[in-house]
Each structure stands twice: as C-alpha cells, then as structure tokens.
Amino acid sequence: MAESAVAIFSKNNNETIEDNRELLENSKVFFEYLMSFVDSKDYVIVFTDRHARVAEIVGGEYVVRKSKKELNFVKDAILSEDCVGNTAITMAIKKGETVQICGDEHENPTHRHLSCYAAPIKFEGEILGVICITEYNPERREALLGMVLASARGIENQIKNQRKTRLINEQSKYQNVIVESINEGFITLDREGIVTYINERGARILCIDKHKSIGRHISDLVPFEPVVMNVFKTGKGYKDKEYILENAAGQKMHLLKTATPIRDEDGNITGVIDIFKEIKYVTKIVNKMVGAKANFTFDDLIGDDENLKECKRIAKIAAKSSSSILIEGESGTGKELFAHSIHNESNRSEGPFIAINCAAIPKELIESELFGYSAGAFTGGVKGGRPGKFELADGGTIFLDEIGDMPIGTQAKLLRVLQDRKVVRVGGDTVFNVDVRIISATNKNLAEECKLNNFRWDIYYRLNVLTINIPPLRERxxxxxxxxxxxxxxxxxxxGTDVHGITDEVLEILEANEWKGNVRELENLLERAINICKGEKISVEYLPDAYKVKAGGKAEDRVEDGEIMTLGAVEKIMIEKSLNHFGGNISKTSRALDVSRNTLYNKIEKYGIAMNQ
Known part of the structure; x- marks a missing residue:
C-alpha cells in the first residue's frame, strides 16, 4: 500500500517561507493535485525559488527521507548549478522553459537512476521559482512533463489573479478614502437606480443609514422624486444645479448637485455618480475667497474720550446679544469699524461678515443685491440665478451701511427678513431660511426720516433695538x-514710508478744524501729506491750503475774502454748500453741479464730506 503524501515544513526556515510566501500559498493546491496522480513511494515534488533554494518538498515519508540523503532535497538547500551541476531545476531557471532530464542525460552520475521534470513559474516574464517532479526511475514519461507544465501555468494564473485582486482592493481602499474625505455627498447608482455606494457625508446630509442603503433603490431612501433618475431617461448629466429638497428626517436641504453618467465601451449608461454639497459650505468657501470677514477689533478704535468709551462699552454688550444694532453717527466717524469689532467680539466671529452700502447701489438693483435673484428674473442676470447678501451672510453678520438711503419699496422686503429671517429671491418663490445678525448704520436722523415718510416706522423700531451713537471728531x-x-x-x-509724526503747529491746526468728514477726512489729509512729505515730520507746508487756518477760522470765510485756494479746496467747499442747499439730496446736488451720482459719491468720499448737511 502506497504511503500518504505529507508536506514537510521545517521549523528553521522562517526566512525562506516569508520570502516565498506568495509562491507557497498558490502552490499547495497543485502539490496535492500532482500527488493524487503519482505513486508517493517513487516520486518527490520539489519547489524552489528563482535562486534554486528549496522552499518546499512533498512526497511520501520514505522517499522524502531518501531524497534528503541522496539528493540534498532539504529546505533552504541551494541547488544551484555551482553546487550540483546541471539539473532539471537549474536548466529551467537558466533557459526559462520546461526541462526534462532522464537517466543517462544527467550530468551527475549519481542522478542517472532518476528522471526529473521541471517547469519555471513566471510572472510578466520574470522567473519566480521552479516546480520539479523527480521519479526514482530513469525512463522518460511524457505525461509527467505535461503535468508539471500544467501545474506551473496554474500557479502562474493563481499568482496573477491574486495580484490583480490585491491591486483592485488597494485601489478600492484609496477610492474609499478619497470619497470619504471630501466634504460632499457622493452616491453611485447602477443602471436600475440601485445604490452601490454612498459616503458618510452623503448619508448624513440625506439622514439615511449608509450600510443599510447599499443595495436599495434610491427612491426608497428619500422622500422626494430623485432628480438623478432623469439622467437615465435623458442620457445627460448636469452640473452645479441648485435644489431645495427635504431629507428623510423632514429637514429642508439647500443643495448644489452634479450628476455624471457612467458609460460602457458601447456608450450605454451603466450607472450614475451623484455628487451633492450643502450651499452653506459653498458659501463659506466663497466668503473666505472674497474676504468676507471683519478685519477690525475694539483695539482698533483709538481714543480716550468718555463718550467714545461709553460707545465701546455698549458695543461690547451688544456683541454678546443676537438683537439688531443701529449705529448712528456722521460720515467718517468709524461706524463700520464698530460693526467689524462687534462681529469679531460675538459668537459669530467665525462666520461671514458681509457689508453693503445701501446708498451706493442703484435703487433698481438693490433688491437683487440684498435678496438675490432666480434664473430668468431679468435680462443679463447670471444663468441659474444668484444668491443675495443675506444668503451669503448666513451664519454670520450683515452690515447695512447708510440704511437711511434704502428705497422705501426695498424696506418692505427687508421687514420680512427682520421678522422671520426668511428670504425670497427676486423672480422666485422659494423661501430660504437665513441665520444672520443685522447691524445697520446711518448718518441721518431716522426718526425724522420716518416723519417725512422716507423711512418706515416698523423697520426703524426693529432696527433700533440696541443703539450706538458715535460722537463726531470735533467733539473729541x-x-x-x-x-x-x-x-x-x-x-x-x-x-512703505517713514514719517514720524506732526509738528506742534500742525497739531494746533488739526485741533482747530471742524472735521465735517471726521476720522476719514483726517486720514485722507494725512495720507496726502505723507506722500509729499520730505522730512521726518509733517509740517504746515504739506497741508492743503484749505486747512491752513488759525484756530477758530473757517475755510469758507477765506473764499469770501478772495484768498487764492487750490481747486480741490474750492471743490470741497462747493460740494458742502450744495449739499446744504439741497438738504443732502444726492440727485439734486449732482444735477446742480453737473456731475454723475457716482462721481459725486467719489468726491464726497475723497474729501471726507459728511452726508448729514
């Protein structure tokens, strides 16, 4: 009765096993296959690596012991040509092809009672190892050559499939890491609309279980008709389309979606990739890129005047509240600096800070600027519509400067935002919820404007919850x-200049000036002087003629006295007088001076002229 085939593993060949682990794992099934066809008493199967180092020996116990003694078939033994001469194993490695050496063909006389059949195991042209059947019989047997060749090819296919599988698994891991790391929802569907993958972000947005969603139809997972299914019907994807939908938890989602069809080599759709992101994260990125943030803090508000200190104290209290804030003060007193400081001191400091000057935007455009507009709302608009300032300020603060100049019609739409924190875009009907803190500022007396029917009382009361009245520079x-x-x-x-201050005479002039443009006027004056200053300090010679007055004097008196002045000084005085004459009405003043509204605004800004004339 034949002895049973037993695999013999040495306890001292860990290095060999580790180096050849892949070969050994993929060869075992073929060892068993070969042993089932041969008589284990007369055959031994040897497996070596590409260096002819024995990695495994299989056969009956007797023949294994015999081959160990006679042929040095021992694990870790090197059966190279230098050690044992030409053998079937060394020739298979050398030629890279199947070799059979039988009887007298052996170079070594002690091997001539054997027949050996060896085949190299290759992968992409590289020899990984050799499998060899040795029979204690010198007669040639072609069947054994075919068996060893088939086993070698089988091992090669096993290794090839294993490496492909490993590569696919590694690629799958990389892909999973990628789609799990993006801040967007990601779903893949097959041609039937069945979910084949969804990342954690997508599952959170849709409020569904990631693992339970795989294998289910997308329509069964969401409470709305999935727009992505239209891709299968039309064959066309879409990019960055805006949708207002409801997730499985009943929460409204404001999403930007992109769907891309997957096609086979014949152009047939085999699936769809659906990517969706919450608008608030898109808005956050946009605000960061355009610099929609507050740049100043209370440390930037310079001064020890008691009235200013009181304003700062109230502003710090207001920063901790969520109530609306109204900042009053003449043009150039620093109303926007206060707004920046309040935002940065509040719990919204990480959110956006959006500032808009209501007086600088034409009345026909201010609604679309504030509330946005829908697709097709008007000719020339951005395709697909655009969000307004309130939507961009979601989670942060919106600063409405010169709110006293807001058109009365726009005030009605603003009332809804103040009451409900809801926005409807121009030309649309979708309601957008906005979480926004409103800070407004004006250089007008809004109560008087209400009496004149230029401003709504209901808006005034809602804005005037916390009031900060900044003192003008002439009072400080x-x-x-x-x-x-x-x-x-x-x-x-x-x-990049190096001016060290002002002379005492300049300080005296500055302290005597009325500063109708307040701090802004002072900053413009100093910047002009620094640009032309040739010394270490700004002296009187670097001041415009309009400021070269003694304490208590007025520039207007000098025009009447016939003193020669610069054109800029005269222009400043004429603009101020015209504004006084027309009660601050920009349209009438611009017509009287024969300049456009924008030009007038630019000159008012340039000369630091107060708007509450």
Whole structure:
C-alpha cells in the first residue's frame, strides 16, 4: 500500500517561507493535485525559488527521507548549478522553459537512476521559482512533463489573479478614502437606480443609514422624486444645479448637485455618480475667497474720550446679544469699524461678515443685491440665478451701511427678513431660511426720516433695538493727537514710508478744524501729506491750503475774502454748500453741479464730506 503524501515544513526556515510566501500559498493546491496522480513511494515534488533554494518538498515519508540523503532535497538547500551541476531545476531557471532530464542525460552520475521534470513559474516574464517532479526511475514519461507544465501555468494564473485582486482592493481602499474625505455627498447608482455606494457625508446630509442603503433603490431612501433618475431617461448629466429638497428626517436641504453618467465601451449608461454639497459650505468657501470677514477689533478704535468709551462699552454688550444694532453717527466717524469689532467680539466671529452700502447701489438693483435673484428674473442676470447678501451672510453678520438711503419699496422686503429671517429671491418663490445678525448704520436722523415718510416706522423700531451713537471728531479734540499717531503708523506700513509724526503747529491746526468728514477726512489729509512729505515730520507746508487756518477760522470765510485756494479746496467747499442747499439730496446736488451720482459719491468720499448737511 502506497504511503500518504505529507508536506514537510521545517521549523528553521522562517526566512525562506516569508520570502516565498506568495509562491507557497498558490502552490499547495497543485502539490496535492500532482500527488493524487503519482505513486508517493517513487516520486518527490520539489519547489524552489528563482535562486534554486528549496522552499518546499512533498512526497511520501520514505522517499522524502531518501531524497534528503541522496539528493540534498532539504529546505533552504541551494541547488544551484555551482553546487550540483546541471539539473532539471537549474536548466529551467537558466533557459526559462520546461526541462526534462532522464537517466543517462544527467550530468551527475549519481542522478542517472532518476528522471526529473521541471517547469519555471513566471510572472510578466520574470522567473519566480521552479516546480520539479523527480521519479526514482530513469525512463522518460511524457505525461509527467505535461503535468508539471500544467501545474506551473496554474500557479502562474493563481499568482496573477491574486495580484490583480490585491491591486483592485488597494485601489478600492484609496477610492474609499478619497470619497470619504471630501466634504460632499457622493452616491453611485447602477443602471436600475440601485445604490452601490454612498459616503458618510452623503448619508448624513440625506439622514439615511449608509450600510443599510447599499443595495436599495434610491427612491426608497428619500422622500422626494430623485432628480438623478432623469439622467437615465435623458442620457445627460448636469452640473452645479441648485435644489431645495427635504431629507428623510423632514429637514429642508439647500443643495448644489452634479450628476455624471457612467458609460460602457458601447456608450450605454451603466450607472450614475451623484455628487451633492450643502450651499452653506459653498458659501463659506466663497466668503473666505472674497474676504468676507471683519478685519477690525475694539483695539482698533483709538481714543480716550468718555463718550467714545461709553460707545465701546455698549458695543461690547451688544456683541454678546443676537438683537439688531443701529449705529448712528456722521460720515467718517468709524461706524463700520464698530460693526467689524462687534462681529469679531460675538459668537459669530467665525462666520461671514458681509457689508453693503445701501446708498451706493442703484435703487433698481438693490433688491437683487440684498435678496438675490432666480434664473430668468431679468435680462443679463447670471444663468441659474444668484444668491443675495443675506444668503451669503448666513451664519454670520450683515452690515447695512447708510440704511437711511434704502428705497422705501426695498424696506418692505427687508421687514420680512427682520421678522422671520426668511428670504425670497427676486423672480422666485422659494423661501430660504437665513441665520444672520443685522447691524445697520446711518448718518441721518431716522426718526425724522420716518416723519417725512422716507423711512418706515416698523423697520426703524426693529432696527433700533440696541443703539450706538458715535460722537463726531470735533467733539473729541483730545483724541486727535492719538488718532493722528495711529493713522500715520498705519499709512506708513501701507505706503512703505517713514514719517514720524506732526509738528506742534500742525497739531494746533488739526485741533482747530471742524472735521465735517471726521476720522476719514483726517486720514485722507494725512495720507496726502505723507506722500509729499520730505522730512521726518509733517509740517504746515504739506497741508492743503484749505486747512491752513488759525484756530477758530473757517475755510469758507477765506473764499469770501478772495484768498487764492487750490481747486480741490474750492471743490470741497462747493460740494458742502450744495449739499446744504439741497438738504443732502444726492440727485439734486449732482444735477446742480453737473456731475454723475457716482462721481459725486467719489468726491464726497475723497474729501471726507459728511452726508448729514
């Protein structure tokens, strides 16, 4: 009775096993296959690596012991040509093809009672190892050659499939890491609309279980008709389309979706990739890129005046509240600086800060700027519509500067935002919820504007919850020196200059000025002087003629006295007088001076002219 085939593993060949683990794992089934066809008493199967180092020996116990003694078939033994001469194993490695050596064909006389059949195991042309059947019989048997060749090819296919599977698994892991790391929902569907993959982000947005969703139809997972299914009907994908949908938890989702069909080599759709992101994250990125953030803090508000200190105290209290804030003050007093500081001191400091000047936008465009517009709302609009400032400010603060100049019709739409924190785009009917803090500012007396029917009382009361009234610079004469030093340092950094301050005579002139344009006017004056200053300090010679007055004097008196002045000084005075004459009405003033509204606004800004004339 034949002895049973037993695989013999050495306890001291860990290095060999580790180096040839892939070959050994894929060869075992073929060892068993070969042993089932041969008599284990007369045959031994040897497996070596590409260096002819024995990695495995299989056969009956007797023949294995015999081959160990006579042929040095021992694990870790090197059966190279230098050691044992030409053998079937060394020839298979050398030629890279199947070899049979029988009887007298053996170079080594002690092997001539054997017949050996060896075949190399290759992968992409590289020899990985050799499998060899040795029979204690010198007669040639072609069947054994075919068996060893078939086994070698089988092992090669096993290794090839294993490596392909490993590569696919590695690629799948990389792909999973990629889609799980993106801040967007990601779903893949097969041609029937069955979910084949969904990432964690997508499952969270849709409020569904990631693992239970795989294998189910997309229509069974969401409470709305999946728009992505239209891709299968039309054969066309879409990019960055805006949708308002409801997730499985009943929560409204404002999404930007992109769907891309997957096609086979014949152009047939085999599936769809659906990518969707929440608008609030898109808005956050946009705001970050365009610099929609507050740049100033309370440390930037310079001055020791008691009235200013009181304003800062109230502003810090207001920062901790969610109520609306109204900042009053003449043009150039620093209303926007206060708004920036309040935002940065609040719990919304990480959110966007969106500022808009209501006086600088034409009345026919201000609604679309504030509330956005839907696709097709008007000719020339961005395809697909555009969100307004309130939507962009979601999660943060919106600063409505010069709110007293907001058209009365726009105020009605603003009321709904103030009451319900809801926005409807121009030309649309979809309601968008906005979580936004409103800070408004004006250089007008809004109560008086309400009496004149230029401003709505209901809006006024809703804006005027917390009020900060900033004192003009002429009431803070003691702060002028400190503000001047701060502004010179700021302008030096911006212009790369090195002016060290002002002379005492200049300080006297500055303290005597009325500063109708307040701090903005002072900053413009200093920037002009620094640009032309040739010394270490700004002296009187670098001031415009309009400011070269003694304490208590007025520039207007000098025009009447016939003193020669610069064109800029005269222009400033004429604009101020015209504004006074027309009660601050920009349209009438611009017509009287024969300039456009935009030009007038630019000159008002340039000369730091107050708008509450």
């Amino acid at each position: 004469i003691s702060d002028i020196k400190g503000i001047t030093d701060h502004l010179i340092e700021k302008i030096n950094k911006r212009l």
